Amino acid sequence: MSLTQLEVSLLRNLSEVALTPGAAINLLHGANGSGKTSLLEAIHLLGVGRSFRTLKARRLVQDDQAAAVVFGRTQAGHALGVQKSATGETVVRVNGRSGVTLAELAQQLPVQLFDPESLSILAGPSQPRRQLLDWGVFHVEHAFQALWLRAQRALQQRNSLLKTAKIHDLEMHVWEDELAVASESLHGQREAFMARWLPFLDDAFARLLPDIALRVEYHPGWDLSQPLMEQLRLQRERDRERGFTQMGHHRADLRIRCQGAAVDERLSRGQLKLAACALKLSLVQCLQQAGRTQPVLLLDDLPSELDVDSRRKVCSWVGELGVQAFLTCIEPVQLTGMWGSRPVRMFHVEQGRVSLADE
Template sequence: MSIHRLTIQGVRNLADTRFDPGPGINILSGDNGAGKSSVLEAIHLLALARSFKVSRTRTLIRQGVDDATVFAEFNNKTRIGVQRSRNGHHSIRINGEAVSAVSELAQRLPLQLIHSDSFLLLEGSPGHRRQFLDWGVFHQEDSFHTQWQNAQKSLKNRNSLLRSGRIERSQLAVWQREFITAAEQLDDLRKQYLEGFVPRFHQVLAALVDLPEVRIHYYRGWDKARPLAEVLEQQLERDLKLGYTQSGPQRSDMRIKVGAQAASDVLSRGQQKLVVCALKVAQSLHLQDVHHRPTTFLVDDLPAELDRHHIQKLGALMEGLTGQVFMTSVDPSLLKDFWQAPDQVRMFHVEQGQVRPANDLELPDE
């Protein structure tokens, strides 16, 4: 489903505004600080009840108001509203009904984001790559979220016992069995997902740039040659000293390499951005292939560190997505004239906190 009308209130430097995005490519242009990225933040709030810019989402709320609210009407008549308050509370309503689980929002509106922090997929901690991988599994396998919650709960209880100092082996055994069962399920789901995703990634990457040496290596979080139960027993004394569980799915990683080296150590900044874009687009296309589900794409400042040739290649891939795409750029001329279906591209100009349509890919007046 695609957003037919978007209403934004109380978000950063945006004035209370409403606009009607198109079902395909939507380009938001404007000066630095005009509010382009704030529009993307608002859509992110709509899908995940939080901002992508800061861990404390309350800074998203415009000064002088108590709440930030985003409301969307979709082309299939679905209505979703999300409100965040300064006290940290949030409210979610879908078709007028209150919803408590953010996961239901995420399930309804799969969202991908490409912005400056996306480089962390290559150069950041394993947690960033694990989050990327789990996005794909979450949207492909209905059982994933339950198994992930089971793993988190049993891991938390095992770690609590490890830190207690006076450990009851019978209690530890209960939570360890739960943890192992959930861990093995998560590992199976992640491996199954990667079997389908990796070929799609190489296909998309080849369409963007010639980097045949780039490979994805999956590490499950414990010795691949031994069962987790054996690993946990062997590491128990060390876990007791550290106060946490060293091995398990919480340590898994999707390592991206060029030959034997980490991609972030070998590739230029522009090449890294293309690899990140390929990962995100491939994940969305894979979801589209398997479940016929569209993804909403948020792309903040696409022209940064990419030349026009690669922007055009990426634009062609974006047009192949069945979901909506929202792109920002200071210079809209960099995102003109190469679209295969220009009638499906809508231009908007953001100025003084307002989002206004620009006609037929014409540049806004200076």
């Protein structure tokens, strides 16, 4: 599922860029603001259909231009294209076919990103942790996407009814039943995937943080000792006061603890970065072992806050995974010589221009 061709047009400071990535390790080096992260952003657009840096399309498109375009070709021979207009419209094409959903795009080019914001996985709101878990389930369970959309629709309908002046019990009962059934089915898929992922995750923590005991617990988003349908009914008035549903699939979480406390209270910034790496790389390894997918890794600014030994641990593991990886750094010496026998292709990025460089 690796990229064999990448073309970027009018995206941020990348006016017209074309490169042929290597099948293994691709190092993008250059000064701050040169366009390295924008290249990762372009690949992310091809795999996800959205930016990881902004929700505003206008910021992606160069000034006075109508749209930014990213085109890629995969090792399997598929042609992928994403166009982001300054007005916010997104056009996705696979092999020239339009009307492609973002779920279909994600199947063609699975990407997993690690950037400075990835540390938010460990502390803060549950959404990024839930999204990481669901990314894994999505690539294992073919029915997951449809089930998730079903649960989201029921949640939106219930939240809408909670805001009405008078709640009609029959209508509310219908959507609560739908939400309960879909949430419980999603929980079953998530729980089964967690059982598969946890051994890889335990090994990952032992590999990158051998002297620190970390514990990960999956919480479904409600008390499993009682049917969710009954809890939704009992919670209805309190939910109505708040204007939203407080239990269900959308409240699932991965709680990561160190010695009984939140990890951000116990670990340094460098250790937090290694823990976040462990989460993401172990997930990729789990999917590989399941024979489901071979993701493309995007690692932005990996050297920052990591000493040489820690960088070597992460790079060695990325090399062992055998996936295609794109990494950014300021000086190539920060990451060279850490990949074992894996071939490395280096690109110098300067003022939005990209050139092939020798290692």
